[in-house]
Each structure stands twice: as C-alpha cells, then as structure tokens.
Amino acid sequence: MTLTDRLNGINVYLIGMMGAGKSTTGAALAQTLGYQFFDTDAVVETASGQPIADIFAAQGEAAFRQLETGVLAELSTYRRLVIATGGGIVTQRQNWSYLHHGIVVWLDVPAPVLQARLAQDQARPLLQRPDWESHLATLLSQRQSLYAQADVRVSVGAEDRAEAIAARTLALVDQRIRSEADSAVLN
Incomplete structure (x- = not known):
C-alpha cells in the first residue's frame, strides 16, 4: 500500500513562517502524491x-486574516489537496478546526535561514519596516508554540532543496499515519 493509499484522500496542510518554502515544497508533495496543490495566499489574491x-495597506491585517480563513474553510471541504498556508494562519484559532481535517506539517526553518531568504523580498507586508529582522524573529517566537501543534515537524536547513524536503516530509507523514494505525489497532 502506498502513502497516497494510506492517506485515503486526506489533505496535507503546510504551515510555517514566511520564507519556509511551503509553496515550493507543497508543489513537489502534490506532484508525488497525485494531489492538487493550492497556496492560500495565491487563492486570496485571485479571489480578492x-x-x-x-489588502494589508487598504484594509489591514485583520481583513486579510478574514479572507484567509474563508479560503481555508473552502479548501478544507475538498479532498486530495496539498495546501500551503500563509505564515500567520495558525494565529486564528478557528483555522485549526479546518487544519485538523488533514495532516498538518510544520516546515521548521531557523530564523537566520529565514532572514537570508527574505532579505531581498519586498512583497511581504509584515516585513516592510526598518527593523524587519527583529520583527521576523518576534513573529517566529510568537508563533512557534502554535506551529508545534502540527502533526509532523520537518526541520529545514539552509542547504535543503525542495525535493529533499518533500521526500523527508513524505517519510515523516507516512511514519505518523502508520503509528496512528498501530495505535488504533492496540486500542
């Protein structure tokens, strides 16, 4: 039985900080699993x-989070999806009710690696400030305990490529599903 069979159509949700590689890794995971791939940020932009x-400039972060929750709610009604979420999706309690419809994978990237990846990025609204590096570290610190609620944690280093991250992710998801199946048999 393959991992796709064991998943039985359950969605895979990628969480983690901006710059963690959720979109790139998610596309690779979807291709391997034969799932469709969605990025909540891209869907928000298309829908709005x-x-x-x-959106941040005109309506503020709260309005964006509301749109993001709506997109997540809609996507969670489908099956056989890999969904890359925005970095702050975990900060809204109700989003966890949607995330728990699938396997939640945290791409855990150290702050120095995130800073290197995001140094030239002008598109991230939360980083458009002179003290963006310390703000990024603060956001990571605030969200870490929320990310840690994921079903699977994948540590990502500076040299890791999307294909290697995807392969590790699949192995860890498979391990998680098998351990849950073993627990169910024992209970």
Whole structure:
C-alpha cells in the first residue's frame, strides 16, 4: 500500500513562517502524491483581485486574516489537496478546526535561514519596516508554540532543496499515519 493509499484522500496542510518554502515544497508533495496543490495566499489574491500587500495597506491585517480563513474553510471541504498556508494562519484559532481535517506539517526553518531568504523580498507586508529582522524573529517566537501543534515537524536547513524536503516530509507523514494505525489497532 502506498502513502497516497494510506492517506485515503486526506489533505496535507503546510504551515510555517514566511520564507519556509511551503509553496515550493507543497508543489513537489502534490506532484508525488497525485494531489492538487493550492497556496492560500495565491487563492486570496485571485479571489480578492488584489495583491496581499494592497489588502494589508487598504484594509489591514485583520481583513486579510478574514479572507484567509474563508479560503481555508473552502479548501478544507475538498479532498486530495496539498495546501500551503500563509505564515500567520495558525494565529486564528478557528483555522485549526479546518487544519485538523488533514495532516498538518510544520516546515521548521531557523530564523537566520529565514532572514537570508527574505532579505531581498519586498512583497511581504509584515516585513516592510526598518527593523524587519527583529520583527521576523518576534513573529517566529510568537508563533512557534502554535506551529508545534502540527502533526509532523520537518526541520529545514539552509542547504535543503525542495525535493529533499518533500521526500523527508513524505517519510515523516507516512511514519505518523502508520503509528496512528498501530495505535488504533492496540486500542
């Protein structure tokens, strides 16, 4: 039985900080599993007809989070999806009710690696400030305990490529599913 069979159509949700590689890894995972891939940020932009930075500027973060929750709620009704979520999706309690419809995978990337990846990124609204590096560290610190609620944690290093991260993720998801199946048999 393959991992896709063991998943039985359950969605895979990728969580983690901006710059963690959720979109790239998610696309690789979806291809391997034969699932469809969605990025909640891209869906928000398509649904609203505007870039996330414009939503933040015109309506604020709370309005963006509301749109993001709506997108997550809609996607969670489907099966056989890999969904890359926005870095702050875990901060809204109700989002966990949608995430728990599938396997939640945390791409855990150390702050220095995130800083290197995001140093030239002008598109992230939460980083458009002079002290962006310390703000990024603060966000990571605030969200870490929320990310730690994931079903699977994948440690990602600076040199890791998406294919290697995807392979590790699949192995850890498979291990998690098998251990849950073993527990169910024992109970």
